[in-house]
Amino acid sequence: MTGKLTFESVNCGDVLPEIKQHISQEVIWKHAVASLDYNPVHTNPEWCATAQVFGLPVPVMHGNQTMSLMTSVITDWAYSSGARLKRLEVKLIKPVPVGSTCTYGGVVSEKHPVGKGEDFVVVELWAKNQDGEQVAVGSAQVVLPSA
Amino acid sequence: MGYLEEMAKYQKTEKQKSFSADFLDQEQVEEYEFWDEIEIGKETVVPLRFEVKAEDMIAYAEGVPDANPVFYDEEYARKCGYDGLVAHPMFTTQVLFFLLRKGHGSWIRTPGSRNPGQILEWYDPIRVGDVLTLKTRSYDKWIKRGKYYMRYLSELYDQHGNLKMRGYMTLILPKTREDVMRFVRGEHALEA
Numbered sequence: 303m304t305g306k307l308t309f310e311s312v313n314c315g316d317v318l319p320e321i322k323q324h325i326s327q328e329v330i331w332k333h334a335v336a337s338l339d340y341n342p343v344h345t346n347p348e349w350c351a352t353a354q355v356f357g358l359p360v361p362v363m364h365g366n367q368t369m370s371l372m373t374s375v376i377t378d379w380a381y382s383s384g385a386r387l388k389r390l391e392v393k394l395i396k397p398v399p400v401g402s403t404c405t406y407g408g409v410v411s412e413k414h415p416v417g418k419g420e421d422f423v424v425v426e427l428w429a430k431n432q433d434g435e436q437v438a439v440g441s442a443q444v445v446l447p448s449a
Numbered sequence: 450m451g452y453l454e455e456m457a458k459y460q461k462t463e464k465q466k467s468f469s470a471d472f473l474d475q476e477q478v479e480e481y482e483f484w485d486e487i488e489i490g491k492e493t494v495v496p497l498r499f500e501v502k503a504e505d506m507i508a509y510a511e512g513v514p515d516a517n518p519v520f521y522d523e524e525y526a527r528k529c530g531y532d533g534l535v536a537h538p539m540f541t542t543q544v545l546f547f548l549l550r551k552g553h554g555s556w557i558r559t560p561g562s563r564n565p566g567q568i569l570e571w572y573d574p575i576r577v578g579d580v581l582t583l584k585t586r587s588y589d590k591w592i593k594r595g596k597y598y599m600r601y602l603s604e605l606y607d608q609h610g611n612l613k614m615r616g617y618m619t620l621i622l623p624k625t626r627e628d629v630m631r632f633v634r635g636e637h638a639l640e641a
Contacts, residue, residue: 329514331452335459336512338546340470342560346452349473352635355561365564367513370539374515377537381519384530386574387538393566438566447530 307383309421309446318379320407325363327400333367356397363398368438371406372427376442384447392440403432418448462504480551484597484622492586493553499544499581509540536575541614554585561623561632568617580608597624
């Protein structure tokens, strides 16, 4: 809880610490169990070999796991300071096949001084694969405590 | 070992252990609602309830994976200014999949479905002990570049009627029951 963030201490252009995650089949299976989303496009390699929902013969990670890791960029950065995520919008651009390694990050783009306890910032979020290709983009509204 | 047995190794919570992981079970799929059958404007309050336990919230954070102690340690969360253990914001995914099993709203389970993106808004923290209900309403469907889209609204309420989360969800689905059944058989069945 060192270096507590406040609405006043955060500035447009601040870059949030990145998260990196290798997407093994085990990581996908654990997410399936955690989310109760057992869709075979994520969980069943044999089925994926023929069904090829995304034109790929292998499982892909859950779109909501991508969204969860993008969300974790926010929570890792600000939740120890008592922040609150109030809105998240994510566009999923490319499927993420098993074996990928993705990086997730964000940058503060707007400050909204709308009132104590409700002041929020907008963070532009991104997720990239190991080739530097964007697999998802989004934005988050994050309520930050006042000084 | 099959994929279902592999995943069973990770099931720890009461809900995880009681939930059917076989999304290719034809009997369950028969009870889904398919793209060409979706009635726009229809609203449903899902009869099931989700009683939030700490183990549910912790299990979701583990599966992200996210090791932030606010999701695991109630005392630490209180020191950070929260009124109890914090749910990872995307914990609502687990709630929706637990509640949406058949009929209106079951689209999220469909073999062959694709997720192009979502909008989520959180209005009040989900807390241990909450009993959550889900209201869902289909409000648009369209065809674009040969793909069959639909959009629906999901709202989670607690036992006091407080709105916890509103989601504007979009999916790309197989068009018909037969298209879904082809996917169930492992055939490639997309028009696009």
